[in-house]
Amino acid sequence: MQIAGFPYQTVQFDRRGAPVARAEVQAAQDQVLAHDLSDLLVLVHGWNSTIDSALERYTHFLKVARPLLDGELRPGFQGRRLGVVGIVWPSMRFADALQIPGGAASADLRPLLKEELEAAQALFADAPDSPIPAALEELRRNLAVLEDRGSVRRSFLKAIQAQLHASATQHQEPGIPDKNLKDSRVKDRLSTPVRGVVAGDVQGHAAGTLFNGPLQVFRNLLNLTTYYEMKDRAGQIGQTGARGLLRDLRAVRPTLRLHLIGHSFGGRLISAAARGPDGDPPLPIDSLHLLQAAFSHYGFGEARPPAPEGYFRPVVTQARISGPLLVTHTKNDLAVGLAYAVASALAGQNASAIGDRSDLYGAIGSNGALNAGAVEMTLGNDTPLDFRPGRIYNLHADMIPNHGDVEQPGVVRAVLHGVLAG
Incomplete structure (x- = not known):
């Protein structure tokens, strides 16, 4: 199957990380060999409900990527052959009415x-x-x-x-x-009304009424x-099924570059795949891209009380990503911000700080990767980009209008620059 000129294969996993159809894994391996791929983009959705809606999202991303690869980025990708695997896993469509x-x-x-x-x-x-x-x-x-x-x-x-x-x-x-x-x-x-649920009161959001009523x-x-x-499900599938798939793909072509691109909970899935279980043999990843990821902003951070060391810190300290790690974040993403506000409120956080960088329960999609030595950048459609291997980049991306619309040209362009540096 081809999408926007990219060889493409879907691989589905069940909630425990087992492939739904082993034939899909074999087809992905066959694709790597048949097209003599040098680089593989692994796309992972977040909250979603069907294979069709996942494929629609992946198609949109690749259609935005194609003119960039044929134009501005063509010289850099000369001689590199890109293919795509789209992972589908059982999540749910989370109501936008959360906002x-x-x-x-x-x-x-x-x-x-x-x-x-x-x-x-x-x-x-x-x-x-x-x-x-x-x-x-x-x-x-x-x-x-x-x-x-x-x-x-x-x-x-x-x-x-x-x-x-x-x-x-x-x-x-x-x-x-x-x-x-x-x-x-x-x-x-x-x-009880909680103020400051998303720092900055984005678009006039009436945070004070969020928690009213029984x-x-x-x-x-x-x-x-x-x-x-x-x-939990994203982490389990990342550490088992997705990581196993990546090993299978590398087994047929050891020089294959792997670039993981995850949206929302898909960001947690690919981070878990890159980290792996404790004691698991290393699996080098060439670049990691978190688009409005739905997990802790301390996930990659060193321990700085009151925040503990992030669960994904070994990805940084053990150099499990050879290329760059990109993190988009914006306060426009009310879905991620409000989701973490519930945990913050239950934990008794200071209401005025809920959702911002000082919130112990803040989200990486709201604030970027904290305590991780990240390079801070404001992302625009034409921002000069020169990503370096082994660095984390917090991309302040207000071009993203909400949680779902991450296939903005400037975001896709940044991801492709990250792939190029991987």
Whole structure:
């Protein structure tokens, strides 16, 4: 299959990281040999629901890339042959309505909560070992009377506590203190207006109304459960299935350059693939590109109290990326900022700092990679770019208008410059 002149192959994984069809892995290996590829772009989506929507996103990215490769960047890529693998993994489409405009919190949230509840049930349908599916079903049965059902909230909170205790993310990022997951604290922190949810009050967002009301408490808790599940799942698939795929591809051509490009939770997936499990043999990656990634802004950082060493710090200290590591970030990305605001509020962070660089629970897609010695740059469509191997670059990319629209020409151009330097 060809997309915009690139040889392309999809590889799908299940929630545990096993290939859905081993034939797809073989087809990806065959593609490397048949087209004598020198470089492979590995594209990974974030919250998504179908293979079709993932393919649509990948097609958009490659169509933006093609004229850049045929024009401005043609001399640099002379003699290099690029192919593409698009990874598809089971996440969910996270509602853009997370970005509640001013005043909406006073409206009836029940239809929105119902929609998000159904999406969460679909996400957890293949997780029978989790306490969450039963708790979600109890929410569904009581949706009409949730405001009067403190017992439902307590039951749901108990399931969330069990989920977080078993969560890899809770141990790999600054975790929510267990004492703050008590019902009284949850009600107080998620039903009281919180200011500064996204630093800078982007586009007049009425942060003060974000957490108002009993239904919003349930909605924030629901968002928290799906965020943790998708981050855990992305990490598991990255360390197992995606890393195994990369080894398989290198096995057929040891000189193949690997360039990992992940959006949202896909950024966590590719970071986990680059890091690998503790004790795993090295797997050199040639460049890593995080487009509005949904994990901690301390993920690559050294320990600087109160922030612990980032889980992905070995990617930096052990030089697991031979080329550059690019991180786009913008306050326009309310979805990432607001998602982390829930954890910040539950943890008792100073409300005025929630979402900014001083927030222990801030997101890399909001603030870039912190405590990691990153080079700070403001990215424009024509910004001079000269990325160096082994460096991290925080690209302040306000050209990205929201969480999803990362295929902006300036962003794709930066990624291709990163590939060129890898």
